Amino acid sequence: MSTAGALAIGTVAAPVVTAAAALLAPTTRSADRLNLGGALVTAALALAVAVIAIAAAPGAAAAGGWYVLDPAAGVFLALVAVVGLASAVVSPAHLRHAGRSWFGERRSHVYYYAAFHLFWAALLALPLAGNLALAWLLIEATTAASALLVAFSGKRSALEAGWKYVVLTTLGLAVALLGIVVLFAAAGGSSLSALDWSTLAGGAAALPAQATLFAFVLIVVGLAAKIGWAPVHNWLPDAHSEAPPPVSALLSAALLPTVLLIAWRAKLALEPALGSSAVQDLFCGFGLVSLAVAVPFLWRPLPWKRLLAYSSLEHMGVLALGIGFGTPLAIAGVLVHVAGHGIAKSLGFYTAIPLLRQDPASARRAPRGVARGSRATAGAMTVSLLSLAGLPPSPLFVSELMVLLGGMDAGLLGVSALAAVLLALGFLGLAHALIEGLLGEGRKRGTGPAPRSARALALLASAAAAALLALTVAAYALPGSDLVASLTGGGS
Amino acid sequence: MIAALVGLGFGVMLVRRRSLATLLVSVQALVLGVGALTLAGEGSGLAVAGVILLVRALALPAILAISTRRTREPALVAPPRSALVRLLVATFVGLVAALAVPSLGLADRAAESGALALLCLGIAIVAMRRPAILQVLGIIVAENGVYLLAVSVPGGIPAVVELGVVFDLVLVVTVAAAFSEKIHEALGSGDTDLLRGLRD
Numbered sequence: 001m002s003t004a005g006a007l008a009i010g011t012v013a014a015p016v017v018t019a020a021a022a023l024l025a026p027t028t029r030s031a032d033r034l035n036l037g038g039a040l041v042t043a044a045l046a047l048a049v050a051v052i053a054i055a056a057a058p059g060a061a062a063a064g065g066w067y068v069l070d071p072a073a074g075v076f077l078a079l080v081a082v083v084g085l086a087s088a089v090v091s092p093a094h095l096r097h098a099g100r101s102w103f104g105e106r107r108s109h110v111y112y113y114a115a116f117h118l119f120w121a122a123l124l125a126l127p128l129a130g131n132l133a134l135a136w137l138l139i140e141a142t143t144a145a146s147a148l149l150v151a152f153s154g155k156r157s158a159l160e161a162g163w164k165y166v167v168l169t170t171l172g173l174a175v176a177l178l179g180i181v182v183l184f185a186a187a188g189g190s191s192l193s194a195l196d197w198s199t200l201a202g203g204a205a206a207l208p209a210q211a212t213l214f215a216f217v218l219i220v221v222g223l224a225a226k227i228g229w230a231p232v233h234n235w236l237p238d239a240h241s242e243a244p245p246p247v248s249a250l251l252s253a254a255l256l257p258t259v260l261l262i263a264w265r266a267k268l269a270l271e272p273a274l275g276s277s278a279v280q281d282l283f284c285g286f287g288l289v290s291l292a293v294a295v296p297f298l299w300r301p302l303p304w305k306r307l308l309a310y311s312s313l314e315h316m317g318v319l320a321l322g323i324g325f326g327t328p329l330a331i332a333g334v335l336v337h338v339a340g341h342g343i344a345k346s347l348g349f350y351t352a353i354p355l356l357r358q359d360p361a362s363a364r365r366a367p368r369g370v371a372r373g374s375r376a377t378a379g380a381m382t383v384s385l386l387s388l389a390g391l392p393p394s395p396l397f398v399s400e401l402m403v404l405l406g407g408m409d410a411g412l413l414g415v416s417a418l419a420a421v422l423l424a425l426g427f428l429g430l431a432h433a434l435i436e437g438l439l440g441e442g443r444k445r446g447t448g449p450a451p452r453s454a455r456a457l458a459l460l461a462s463a464a465a466a467a468l469l470a471l472t473v474a475a476y477a478l479p480g481s482d483l484v485a486s487l488t489g490g491g492s
Numbered sequence: 493m494i495a496a497l498v499g500l501g502f503g504v505m506l507v508r509r510r511s512l513a514t515l516l517v518s519v520q521a522l523v524l525g526v527g528a529l530t531l532a533g534e535g536s537g538l539a540v541a542g543v544i545l546l547v548r549a550l551a552l553p554a555i556l557a558i559s560t561r562r563t564r565e566p567a568l569v570a571p572p573r574s575a576l577v578r579l580l581v582a583t584f585v586g587l588v589a590a591l592a593v594p595s596l597g598l599a600d601r602a603a604e605s606g607a608l609a610l611l612c613l614g615i616a617i618v619a620m621r622r623p624a625i626l627q628v629l630g631i632i633v634a635e636n637g638v639y640l641l642a643v644s645v646p647g648g649i650p651a652v653v654e655l656g657v658v659f660d661l662v663l664v665v666t667v668a669a670a671f672s673e674k675i676h677e678a679l680g681s682g683d684t685d686l687l688r689g690l691r692d
Contacts, residue, residue, distance in 0.1 A: 102674065133649075133650070133653045133656075134656075137653075137656040137657070137660055140657075140660040140663075140664065141660060141663070143663075143664055143667075144660075144663040144664055144666075144667045147667050147671070148667060148670075151671065151674070154674065154678075156678050156679070156687075156689060157689050157690055159671065159674055159675050159678055159687065160687035160688075160689055160690055161690060162671060163624070163668075163671050163675065163684065163687060164687075166664065166667060166668050166671060167618055167627055167628075167631065167668070170631050170664050170668075171614070171615055171618060171630075171631060171634060174611065174614070174631065174634040174635050174637075174638055175611065177635075177638045177657065178607065178608075178611055178637070178638045178641060181638060181641050181642045181645065181649060182596060182598060182641070184645070184649055185596075185598035185599065185641075185645035185646070186596070186598060189647075189649075189650075190647055191650055192650040192652055192653065208597070210594065210596065211596040211597065211598060214593070214596060237690075237692065238690045241690075242690070297692060300692065302692065306692070
C-alpha cells in the first residue's frame with residue numbers, strides 16, 4: 001500500500017478509534033483529553049493527505065481501491081480537518097456549561113465525543129471517496145451520528161430539529177439512491193467500479209441520455225436535501241440553531257460543502273452525457289432559489305445561530321451558482337468561497353458559546369448591545385458577520401465577484417445580475433443585524449465578567465481574521481492555476 | 493408481486509395502528525425479499541439476498557415494534573386527513589409517479605413504475621402521517637421502492653452496495669426509533685404534529 005493510501009486510512013481510522021476510546025473514558029476530564037489528543041492526530045493525518053492531494057497534477061489523481069486523491073479532495077479534506085479540529089478544541093468549553101443532555105449529565109461528554117468523532121470520520125472519508133455509491137453510504141452514515149448531536153441538549157426544540165433532520169435528509173438520500181441505481185443500470189455496470197468517478201467520466205459519452213439525465217436529476221435533487229439548498233432546506237435552520245455550537249460549525253462549514261462536492265463530482269463525471277445546459281440549469285436554479293429564500297430571513301431579527309443558518313443557505317446558493325456556471329473564474333471563486341465560508345461561519349458559531357453564557361435569552365431572540373457586554377464576543381461577531389456579508393477585504397467578497405464574473409463569462413448575464421442584487425440585499429441584511437447586535441438598545445444583560453471562553457474566542461477571532469486575509473491574497477493567484485484546471489473537468 | 497408491494501404501501505398510508513402498519517411493511521419487505529431470492533441465483537448472491545430479507549423483513553420491524561411497545565399512546569393519534577383523502581392522495585401520487593416518468597429501458601417497465609410509485613408513496617406517508625413511527629415506516633416504504641428497482645435491473649447492483657445500504661438503514665431506523673421514544677417522553681405522545689415550536 002502506498003504512503004498516501006496508508007495516510008488516508010489513518011485519517012478515517014483515527015477518529016473512529018478516538019470515538020471508541022472516548023466511550024471507555026472513566027471520567028469527564030479523561031474524555032476531554034482523549035478528544036483533544038485524538039483530534040490533533042486526526043487533523044495532522046488529514047492535512048498530510050490534503051497536501052499530497054492538492055499537490056497532485058491535474059488529471060493525475062492517485063487512486064486506491066476506495067479513495068481518490070485529487071486537488072478537490074485535498075481542498076475539502078483540509079477544510080473538514082481544520083473545522084473539525086477547531087470544533088473539537090472548543091467542545092469542552094461548551095460542554096462544561098451545557099447542563100442536562102439527551103444522555104444525562106454524568107456521561108454526556110463521553111457520548112458527545114463518541115458521536116462527534118464518528119461524524120467527523122464520515123466527513124473526512126467523504127471527499128476521498130472515489131466512488132459514487134461509496135460516497136452515498138458515507139453521506140447516509142453522517143446522518144445517524146450527527147442527528148444525535150443535533151438533539152444533544154434533549155430539549156423539545158432540539159428533538160424537533162433532530163427529527164426533521166433525520167426524516168428529511170434520509171428521504172432525500174433515498175431519492176439520490178434511486179438515481180444511483182438508475183445510473184448503475186444505465187452504465188450497464190456489473191461491479192462496484194462502474195460507479196467510480198473515473199469510470200463514469202470515461203464512459204459518460206456512451207451513456208443513454210434520457211436515463212442518465214433522469215439519474216442525475218434524482219441524485220442532485222436528493223443530495224440537495226442534505227446540502228440544504230432551497231426549497232428542500234427546511235431542516236437546516238432548525239438543526240443549525242439547536243445543535244451545540246461546535247456541531248453547528250461542523251454541519252455548516254464541513255457537512256454542507258462536502259456533500260456539495262459529491263454533487264459537483266457527479267456533474268463533472270456526467271456532463272459529457274448530459275450536455276452543459278441541463279446541468280447548468282439545475283445548479284443555477286438551486287442557487288438562485290436558495291439566495292431568494294435566504295435573503296428575506298437575513299433582514300429579520302433572528303437569534304444569532306439561526307441568522308448564521310440562513311446565511312449558510314445563502315452561501316450554499318452562491319456555491320451552486322459557481323458550480324453551475326462552471327467557468328474557470330467561477331470555479332476559482334467556489335474554492336475561495338468554500339474556504340472563506342468555512343472559517344467565517346465556524347467562528348460565528350463558536351461565538352455563540354460565550355454569547356449564550358452571557359445572555360442565554362439570545363438563544364431565542366436576536367442579540368442586542370453585545371459590544372457593551374464583551375468586547376471579545378463583539379469582535380468575533382464582527383469578523384464573522386462582515387466576512388460572511390462579503391465586505392472587502394473579506395475573501396467572500398472576492399469569491400462572490402469571481403462567481404458573478406464567471407457567470408458573465410458563461411453567457412448568463414441575467415442570472416449573474418439577479419444573483420448580484422440578491423447578494424447586495426443579503427449584505428445589507430447582515431450589516432443591519434451586526435449593527436443591531438453590537439450597538440442596539442439591549443435587554444438587561446447578564447452580569448459578571450466575560451467567561452473564559454470569551455477570552456479564548458478573542459484569540460480564535462484574531463487567527464480567523466489573519467486566515468481570512470491570507471485567503472483574500474491567495475484568491476488572486478487562483479484563476480488560471482493547476483488547481484482550478486483540475487476542477488473544470490481537467491482532472492480525475 | 494409489484495401490485496402487492498404497492499398495495500401494502502397504500503395500507504401504511506391508511507391504517508391507524510402503528511403495530512399494524514409495521515406488520516404491513518414487514519410483509520412488504522418479505523414479498524420483496526422472496527422476489528430478490530428467486531432472482532439471486534446461487535452462491536453469494538443468494539446469501540446476500542437472504543441477509544437483506546432478514547434485516548428488512550424482521551430486524552427493522554422488530555426495532556419499530558419494540559419502540560411502539562415502549563411508547564404506548566393513551567389513544568390513537570387522530571389523523572389530520574380522513575382515510576378517503578389519504579387514499580386519494582396516495583392514488584394520485586402513485587399514479588403520477590408510475591405514469592408520468594417515461595420508460596427508462598433499464599428494467600421491467602412494471603418494476604420501474606412500481607419503484608417510483610413506492611418512493612413517492614413513502615414520501616407522501618411521511619408528509620401525511622403524524623405518529624413518528626409511521627413516518628419512519630414511510631422512509632422504509634420509500635427505501636423498499638429503491639430496493640425493488642435494484643433487484644429488478646439485470647444483474648442487480650453490487651452486493652457491497654446492497655449490504656452497505658441496509659446497514660445504513662438499520663442505523664438510521666435505530667436512531668429514528670430512539671428519537672421516537674425521546675419525543676414520546678418529552679411530549680407524552682409520538683405525535684410529530686406537536687413538534688411545531690421552531691418557526692421564523
